Amino acid sequence: MKKGIIFNIQKFSIHDGPGIRTTVFLKGCPLRCAWCSNPESQIEDIQLLYDEKKCVHCLSCVNTCPESAISHIDGKISIDNSKCVKCLKCVDSCMSDALSYEGEYSSVDEIVETCLQDIDFYEESGGGVTISGGEGMSQPEFLKNLISELHKHNIHVAIETTGYIEKDTFKELAEMLDLLLFDVKHYDSNKHFEGTEVHNELIIENLKWAIENKIEVLPRIPVIPGFNNSIEDAEGLSKLLVSVGAKKVQLLPFHQFGEKKYELLGRDYKLKNIKALQKEDLEDYRQIFVSNGLECFF
Structure with a gap:
């Protein structure tokens, strides 16, 4: 089903x-x-959420993303949803819980x-x-x-x-x-x-x-x-x-x-x-x- x-x-x-x-x-x-x-x-899809206040800018999400959907521009994390394939590796790697997701x-x-x-x-x-x-x-x-x-x-x-x-x-x-x-x-x-x-x-x-x-x-x-x-x-x-x-x-x-x-x-x-x-x-x-x-x- x-x-x-x-x-x-x-x-x-x-x-x-x-x-x-x-x-x-x-x-x-x-x-x-x-x-x-x-x-x-x-x-109607899984979506990434980013909390800038929690972010320590370790860049693990940038380095982990296999699709290069996450970048660090002018001191801020930017997510390109058109590239994101919802693998959620970035969420798993985020040590400060700045990244989360909605939808399962x-x-x-x-x-x-x-x-x-x-x-x-x-x-x-x-x-x-x-x-x-x-x-x-x-x-x-x-x-x-x-x-x-x-x-x-x-x-x-x-x-x-x-x-x-x-x-x-x-x-x-x-x-x-x-x-x-x-x-x-x-x-x-x-x-x-x-x-x-x-x-x-x-x-x-x-x-x-x-x-x-x-x-x-x-x-x-x-x-x-x-x-x-x-x-x-x-x-x-x-x-x-x-x-x-x-x-x-x-x-x-x-x-x-x-x-x-x-x-x-x-x-x-x-x-x-x-x-x-x-x-x-x-x-x-x-x-x-x-x-x-x-x-x-x-």
Whole structure:
């Protein structure tokens, strides 16, 4: 059976669906959200991370790399990802742990075995397993097998999804799942593109289909400063949700938990130094959804 590429398995999650859960993070995502808190999830491949603060410039990584993908320029280590073959010899040779990596290939059986370690907690709390990412549906064949195996043990399976999945694939996977935690980022397609590099028509179509077909869906809005956090945005988003038949929505206030990861990946972070949002900052925003007949909570 084909393996899938993951970058984390987080136990005792309480924010990724009902009860106590194990969250399995798959690599790969078609969106490039400016605020993404898991930038290491976007590419469906193993990635090197470099922490300049830990580096002692011993140059063992430069000398070890068989593809000359690592160089030392102007006192800094530089990684050419186009040359890197993910042999990870550089990581093994790094004496200061300045180099690490994200992503490993795992079988369905390996993941299920890890999840089963906490099955008693799922049963006691009404929890289960949540597939996340990245985009949880980015590896569809692997995901189908994983869901099927988890269901053999009567484990509730939820997914965190962007909804930006080819329609037939989305429908097949959605019908297998017990809960869709469905991100809704903007009502305006062009504005959606500005923040994520994709338009939103396919997302809205998939959301509407899932609700109409009685699949359990919880729309969730990541509230991002300067992107969708105005009262006007709340009006537009609430009207969109009402139009597709949604009854409730969860707000996810912007945070800075992923900022350090951009530095380790050698990437610019567009929302650097933007203040995180608190629940109390969004009470007026939340009331717009309530006034439009939606149950709205954090």
